[in-house]
Amino acid sequence: xxxxxxxxxxxxxxxxxxxxxxxxxxxxxxxxxxxxxxxxxxxxxxxxxxxxxxxxxxxxxxxxxxxxxxxxxxxxxxxxxxxxxxxxxxxxxxxxxxxxxxxxxxxxxxxxxxxxxxxxxxxxxxxxxxxxxxxxxxxxxxxxxxxxxxxxxxxxxxxxxxxxxxxxxxxxxxxxxxxxxxxxxxxxxxxxxxxxxxxxxxxxxxxxxxxxxxxxxxxxxxxxxxxxxxxxxxxxxxxxxxxxxxxxxxxxxxxxxxxxxxxxxxxxxxxxxxxxxxxxxxxxxxxxxxxxxxxxxxxxxxxxxxxxxxxxxxxxxxxxxxxxxxxxxxxxxxxxxxxxxxxxxxxxxxxxxxxxxx
Amino acid sequence: xxxxxxxxxxxxxxxxxxxxxxxxxxxxxxxxxxxxxxxxxxxxxxxxxxxxxxxxxxxxxxxxxxxxxxxxxxxxxxxxxxxxxxxxxxxxxxxxxxxxxxxxxxxxxxxxxxxxxxxxxxxxxxxxxxxxxxxxxxxxxxxxxxxxxxxxxxxxxxxxxxxxxxxxxxxxxxxxxxxxxxxxxxxxxxxxxxxxxxxxxxxxxxxxxxxxxxxxxxxxxxxxxxxxxxxxxxxxxxxxx
Amino acid sequence: xxxxxxxxxxxxxxxxxxxxxxxxxxxxxxxxxxxxxxxxxxxxxxxxxxxxxxxxxxxxxxxxxxxxxxxxxxxxxxxxxxxxxxxxxxxxxxxxxxxxxxxxxxxxxxxxxxxxxxxxxxxxxxxxxxxxxxxxxxxxxxxxxxxxxxxxxxxxxxxxxxxxxxxxxxxxxxxxxxxxxxxxxxxxxxxxxxxxxxxxxxxxxxxxxxxxxxxxxxxxxxxxxxxxxxxxxxxxxxxxxxxxxxxxxxxxxxxxxxxxxxxxxxxxxxxxxxxxxxxxxxxxxxxx
Numbered sequence: 001x002x003x004x005x006x007x008x009x010x011x012x013x014x015x016x017x018x019x020x021x022x023x024x025x026x027x028x029x030x031x032x033x034x035x036x037x038x039x040x041x042x043x044x045x046x047x048x049x050x051x052x053x054x055x056x057x058x059x060x061x062x063x064x065x066x067x068x069x070x071x072x073x074x075x076x077x078x079x080x081x082x083x084x085x086x087x088x089x090x091x092x093x094x095x096x097x098x099x100x101x102x103x104x105x106x107x108x109x110x111x112x113x114x115x116x117x118x119x120x121x122x123x124x125x126x127x128x129x130x131x132x133x134x135x136x137x138x139x140x141x142x143x144x145x146x147x148x149x150x151x152x153x154x155x156x157x158x159x160x161x162x163x164x165x166x167x168x169x170x171x172x173x174x175x176x177x178x179x180x181x182x183x184x185x186x187x188x189x190x191x192x193x194x195x196x197x198x199x200x201x202x203x204x205x206x207x208x209x210x211x212x213x214x215x216x217x218x219x220x221x222x223x224x225x226x227x228x229x230x231x232x233x234x235x236x237x238x239x240x241x242x243x244x245x246x247x248x249x250x251x252x253x254x255x256x257x258x259x260x261x262x263x264x265x266x267x268x269x270x271x272x273x274x275x276x277x278x279x280x281x282x283x284x285x286x287x288x289x290x291x292x293x294x295x296x297x298x299x300x301x302x303x304x305x306x307x308x309x310x311x312x313x314x315x316x317x318x319x320x321x322x323x324x325x326x327x328x329x330x331x332x333x334x335x336x337x338x339x340x341x342x343x344x345x346x347x348x349x350x351x352x353x354x355x356x357x358x
Numbered sequence: 359x360x361x362x363x364x365x366x367x368x369x370x371x372x373x374x375x376x377x378x379x380x381x382x383x384x385x386x387x388x389x390x391x392x393x394x395x396x397x398x399x400x401x402x403x404x405x406x407x408x409x410x411x412x413x414x415x416x417x418x419x420x421x422x423x424x425x426x427x428x429x430x431x432x433x434x435x436x437x438x439x440x441x442x443x444x445x446x447x448x449x450x451x452x453x454x455x456x457x458x459x460x461x462x463x464x465x466x467x468x469x470x471x472x473x474x475x476x477x478x479x480x481x482x483x484x485x486x487x488x489x490x491x492x493x494x495x496x497x498x499x500x501x502x503x504x505x506x507x508x509x510x511x512x513x514x515x516x517x518x519x520x521x522x523x524x525x526x527x528x529x530x531x532x533x534x535x536x537x538x539x540x541x542x543x544x545x546x547x548x549x550x551x552x553x554x555x556x557x558x559x560x561x562x563x564x565x566x567x568x569x570x571x572x573x574x575x576x577x578x579x580x581x582x583x584x585x586x587x588x589x590x591x592x593x594x595x596x597x598x599x
Numbered sequence: 600x601x602x603x604x605x606x607x608x609x610x611x612x613x614x615x616x617x618x619x620x621x622x623x624x625x626x627x628x629x630x631x632x633x634x635x636x637x638x639x640x641x642x643x644x645x646x647x648x649x650x651x652x653x654x655x656x657x658x659x660x661x662x663x664x665x666x667x668x669x670x671x672x673x674x675x676x677x678x679x680x681x682x683x684x685x686x687x688x689x690x691x692x693x694x695x696x697x698x699x700x701x702x703x704x705x706x707x708x709x710x711x712x713x714x715x716x717x718x719x720x721x722x723x724x725x726x727x728x729x730x731x732x733x734x735x736x737x738x739x740x741x742x743x744x745x746x747x748x749x750x751x752x753x754x755x756x757x758x759x760x761x762x763x764x765x766x767x768x769x770x771x772x773x774x775x776x777x778x779x780x781x782x783x784x785x786x787x788x789x790x791x792x793x794x795x796x797x798x799x800x801x802x803x804x805x806x807x808x809x810x811x812x813x814x815x816x817x818x819x820x821x822x823x824x825x826x827x828x829x830x831x832x833x834x835x836x837x838x839x840x841x842x843x844x845x846x847x848x849x850x851x852x853x854x855x856x857x858x859x860x861x862x863x864x865x866x867x868x869x870x871x872x873x874x875x876x877x878x879x880x881x882x883x884x885x886x887x
Contacts, residue, residue: 068692070699119874121691122634126825127874130867133822137867141860198463198472205460208449215409215443217435217464217512257818261699268696327711330703337697338685 029181033174042173046245048286049180050238055266055278056187057234060194062264063272065227066207067117070125071132072263074112075105075232077255079239081139084152084249093158098240105236106229108135113225120210129257136255151250154243176245183241187234191275194230203227207273235263258326265329269336271343280345285329292325360423362387362516362548363408363439368417370400370407370572377403378572380417385516385565390542391550392563392580396592399569401552402444405520409441410434421516435464438515442505442522444552450494454485454504457493461511472511479507483537499530506537510547517541519551523558531558538562560584568592605734606855607848612740614847615747616802620820621827621839622754623798629771629834630791633683633694637702639821641796645671645803646812647709650720653807660720660808661742667804668797675796676789683792684785702817710814718812725808743805750801751840754794758836767791771834799824826870 033042054076061067082104083097092100116127139146146152157170168175194200202223205213214220243249253259262285270281290296298317307313340347361384370378378400385391393401407414410431419426421439429437440461449457458476459469466472480486483503488496493504502522509517519538523531535558541547542562553559559566560580568575568583570592576583583589620642627635635641645667652663682701686694728735758764770777770787778784802820810816827846831838846866853865 068695070695115871115875122695123829123874125634125692125695126829127871129822130826130870130874134864134867137861137864141858141864196469198467198469201456201460201463201469201472204452204456205449208451209447211411212443212447212449213460214411214431215435215441216461216508217432217440218460219430219432257822261703264696326703327707330700330705330707333696333700334682334704337693337700338682341689341693 026185030178033177039173042177044286044290046173046176046180047290048282049177049184050242050245051266051282051286052184052279053180053187053234053238053241054263055270055281056184056191056275057231057238058263059231059267059272059274059278060191060203060234061224061227061231063267063274063277064195064200064203064207065224067224067227068125068264069116069128069228069231070257070260070264071112071128071130072231072235073255073257073259074108074132074135075235076239076242076259076263077132077135077139077249077251078105078108079236080243080249080254081146081152081239082236083240084154084243085145087157087244088152088154091158094240094244098237101236101240102233105232105239109228109232110225113221113228117221117224117228129260132255132260133257136251136257139251139255146251149250151248151253154247157244157247176241180241180245183234183237188275188279190230190234195275199223199226204273262329265333267343269332269343271345271347274343274345277343277345281343284344285332288328288332289325292328359386361385361420362422363550364418364420364423365404365408366418366420368404368407368414368419370403370412371415376572378407378414378569381569381572381574382417383567383574383577385548385550387515387548388542388545389548389564390538390562391548392559392566393550393552393569394554394556394559394566394583395569395575398571400572401569402520403572404569405441405518405552409439409518435512435514438513439518440509440512440514440516441518442502442509442520444520444524446498446501446505448493448496448501448504450492452493453489454491454493454496455480455489457504458507458511461508464512475511475513476507479511482510482540483507484533498525499527499533502526502530502534503537506534510541514547517547517549519549519553521552521554523553523555531555535562601733602855603852606851608734608736609740610848610851611844612736612744612847613851614844615744615751616805616843617823617827617847618751618840618843619747619798619802619805620824621831621843622751622836623795623802624824625828625831625834625836625839626767626771626791626798627795628828629836630767630774631679631683631687631788632691632774633686634691634698634825635792635795636695636698636821637678637705637817638795638799638824639817639819640702640705641671641675641817642799642803642820643709643812643814643817644674644705645800646807646810646816647713647718648800649804649807650718650812653720653722660722660804661746664746664801664804667800671800672793672797674800676793678796679789679792684788687788702821706814706817713814715814720807720812722808737809739808743809746805747802750798754798755836763790823866826866829870830873 032045036042058069058072061069079098079101082101083094086092086097086100087094112128112131115131116124119127140149159169160167202213202218205216205218206220206223210220239254243254266281266285267278269284270279271277295318301307301317302309302314307317309318336343364384366382368378368381369376381404393404395401406412408419410426410429410433413428421437426434449460455473455476458479459472462472462475477486477489480489483506485500485503485507488500496504506519506522523534526534538549538551539562541549551559551562563580565577566580566583567577568589575592576586576589578586620638624635624638627633648667648670649660649663652658652666653660678701682697686697724738727738729738729741758768766777766782767787767790769780770782770784774784823846827842828839830845831842849866849869850862854862857865
């Protein structure tokens with residue numbers, strides 16, 4: 001048997017090279033909009049930030065604490081709806097709206113925790129889905145509050161001012177880029193702090209064995225609720241951000257089961273229970289599904305001559321492939337679960353270790 | 359002096375079945391109490407009742423004079439009572455050191471302090487050379503030691519060991535016996551031990567409680583227990599058969 | 600009173616189909632301890648199969664189950680053999696994710712093949728109904744209920760009276776013991792997944808004359824299937840039968856007395872209450 005270094009400590013001490021590289025990437029990210037003006041490129045980056053935030057947030061409860069919530073749309077939707085309702089009907093700025101969204105999500109997480117944490121394994125998964133579905137159906141039905149199935153469309157985003165100086169009027173994607181980037185960095189930072197503290201140890205102990213953790217003085221209800229609360233806060237922020245960025249929400253886009261599943265997928269594909277897993281997951285998932293959505297895959301098929309654009313197959317692909325971007329999610333999940341149980345990141349690490357030995 | 363642990367007429371029913379009925383005994387500080395009985399006698403159930411995994415259906419458990427009834431296991435641990443598991447439960451994906459640190463964090467919020475405590479306890483069970491190994495990869499003998507180190511790291515006053523020698527070879531068992539005796543000699547920790555190995559239990563116990571079909575059959579010094587005809591019939595006879 | 604009777608009866612009728620869905624899921628769970636999140640999507644495939652047989656070959660949906668059942672059985676057996684089997688003994692969470700992934704592949708493949716438009720399978724009796732003592736009963740629902748009852752009866756007979764059926768039940772009760780007794784557990788798993796899929800597919804066929812058919816319909820039924828099986832006790836066939844009927848009634852009664860928008864909320868609240876207060880289900884033990 002060979003000694004292996006603990007998952008916890010391996011990421012705590014970083015080498016100087018890694019730190020330098022990290023700083024370079026960070027600087028690059030902050031300068032990116034200075035060099036790239038393409039709204040589409042910025043859009044993709046913003047979607048990646050969103051996925052990173054959601055993935056890291058789920059990772060706290062799902063990856064570290066081992067409680068597979070498949071109902072995280074509840075918090076995403078709570079953040080999105082609170083922000084939008086306050087903005088559209090009460091003219092309250094989204095900055096406060098996002099905070100209110102966090103408050104609502106915290107309350108929701110406490111309720112969900114008190115119901116679901118008494119259940120284990122598959123029953124927990126089912127209960128988390130049921131609660132999120134109740135919220136989705138409520139949003140459909142409480143028409144006075146949520147405008148039901150028609151959803152809420154923002155007419156105007158208030159300008160961000162510091163005193164009297166206008167900082168941004170949100171007319172381009174650039175301000176969204178920076179907001180997304182900052183939230184994503186904060187989320188990663190919080191996860192890192194959590195991992196290197198008592199909380200991180202307790203969360204992982206609960207994941208590995210609840211009864212053993214309980215016997216070692218860990219209050220299961222307290223620490224599971226804390227993990228869920230942290231997770232809910234950032235998922236809610238992502239929801240608020242998404243709502244303001246896109247400018248439109250309805251129950252299927254922010255509260256559906258698909259959203260919950262997508263959030264889990266980001267982590268599963270990247271690698272759960274690690275800081276960089278969700279980042280890798282986002283970097284894999286977002287470009288892939290965008291490529292499908294924008295028909296790049298169909299174009300690629302035509303280019304390499306697998307099918308001609310005018311043939312029946314070609315027309316079919318062009319018309320339908322863009323609607324089936326979720327197909328790639330499905331295939332990815334199956335492949336990852338069957339062949340890379342530790343996600344792309346874990347798989348790459350193993351591959352690198354193998355190469356290193358040769 | 360109040361006994362460190364007092365079990366007063368504890369009963370535990372599952373449906374209509376009594377896993378423990380009317381069990382009473384007490385333990386004084388610093389002693390080693392052996393808990394024996396044939397399979398299904400209710401030893402582990404009693405452990406679970408004492409440490410808060412299930413509340414007793416009837417009766418009281420008093421730790422340092424304080425009633426524990428209904429207290430959750432984490433509260434019980436904070437009060438100074440910790441147990442190990444018959445079927446070892448390492449936190450498989452964490453390192454050996456991290457496992458023990460989780461125990462140590464019961465008494466501190468600082469990872470640095472916890473790391474120090476963990477190293478100390480690993481030395482006590484002679485597992486410090488494996489500190490950086492993943493717990494899931496340890497052989498059974500070392501897993502048992504890890505359980506003990508992790509429990510010790512919570513700084514207990516009362517340690518309940520559930521078959522820590524089960525599945526070990528004689529050399530490994532001897533090591534554990536020595537460990538239990540060392541802990542006793544250090545003086546701060548009282549121990550209750552469930553064990554199947556009769557020779558071991560006779561060697562280490564100051565007193566022994568015998569359970570049979572959920573009831574207390576006998577209590578006494580090892581010498582008294584061996585010469586108790588009822589025990590011989592109910593348990594030892596069964597054991598030798 | 601008439602309104603109540605009316606909703607009660609339509610609840611029981613749709614409950615029969617729900618029972619079929621639930622029984623399928625519970626057989627799979629019982630034998631393999633895998634929660635099949637693709638169950639609704641398998642049902643959806645059954646719907647499209649029925650729709651295609653009707654549109655392209657003019658085969659009546661109720662007659663077409665003769666074709667749907669064996670095809671769906673083979674499809675299920677294939678899923679088990681190629682995918683699910685590799686996950687035996689893996690973390691339940693990962694099994695769930697695998698089936699979620701399979702479900703996504705199914706729904707999106709169907710979307711590629713049939714687009715996401717709502718399809719309607721309309722037979723000449725689709726909207727006809729029978730009047731009985733002032734209560735009107737939808738003809739397709741009544742027929743599907745009769746077929747459901749017949750299939751359920753056959754299933755009970757198969758599980759209780761035949762050797763293979765008993766072997767399946769033995770595997771569900773204790774996989775290891777069954778293996779020791781010389782039961783081919785692998786084969787039983789394939790059989791169970793095949794049967795579960797065939798039942799879901801049949802349910803899909805039976806409801807296709809009364810429901811819109813679209814690729815995303817699966818998740819609704821997956822969720823319903825869970826509610827039904829948890830209600831009856833995971834792994835219990837009798838429980839799933841009763842659970843299906845209860846959910847059918849709860850839905851149609853709350854649609855009448857609360858509102859059709861809130862009927863699913865009622866079902867989910869019921870589900871949570873059962874999970875919390877009677878986790879083993881209304882039928883008690885989680886056995887077949």
